[in-house]
Amino acid sequence: MKRNITFTFLILFLINIFYSCKKCKELFCEEGFFDLKTCQCVCENDFEGKFCNQKVVQKFVGEWQAKDKCTGAKNKNIDYTAKISLTKSKNLIVNNFLSQQNINLPLQLNKTEKNFIQLNKIILGNNITLSNGSATINEQHNQLSWQYCFEQLGSMYNCTATWKKIN
Numbered sequence: 001m002k003r004n005i006t007f008t009f010l011i012l013f014l015i016n017i018f019y020s021c022k023k024c025k026e027l028f029c030e031e032g033f034f035d036l037k038t039c040q041c042v043c044e045n046d047f048e049g050k051f052c053n054q055k056v057v058q059k060f061v062g063e064w065q066a067k068d069k070c071t072g073a074k075n076k077n078i079d080y081t082a083k084i085s086l087t088k089s090k091n092l093i094v095n096n097f098l099s100q101q102n103i104n105l106p107l108q109l110n111k112t113e114k115n116f117i118q119l120n121k122i123i124l125g126n127n128i129t130l131s132n133g134s135a136t137i138n139e140q141h142n143q144l145s146w147q148y149c150f151e152q153l154g155s156m157y158n159c160t161a162t163w164k165k166i167n
Contacts, residue, residue, distance in 0.1 A: 070158065071158055
């Protein structure tokens with residue numbers, strides 16, 4: 001009887017060990033490595049996706065229908081189309097920001113938060129100085145939510161904007 005109990009305990013112990021070990025199918029991670037603990041790819045900084053095969057910057061590239069609402073000396077609602085593209089050196093730029101044509105505004109990707117871009121202080125032209133701002137892209141990669149400030153002819157404006165991807 002004691003032998004049967006020991007044998008049963010041993011079988012149950014082995015079954016428990018067998019089923020408690022996490023099993024996962026190892027994936028090929030193009031720009032990163034496979035983590036056996038999480039059963040997922042861990043991507044290098046500039047990549048994302050299940051297989052680390054998507055450049056982070058690509059989700060921002062395209063044409064956007066912009067609706068900016070600004071408060072300040074005068075309230076301004078500005079509707080326009082902007083285009084975000086990549087330079088030859090793979091940096092993000094936006095053309096036609098605030099309907100300012102022929103100005104390529106550099107955008108900076110946040111290295112720790114991959115759905116977040118930043119604007120640095122820059123003079124746009126037409127007496128407009130952009131003083132900092134940021135945008136977050138949604139999970140579907142089809143909408144940007146902006147917050148930024150600009151000064152025009154001595155008046156300061158605080159803006160929020162929603163940009164919807166059209167292409």
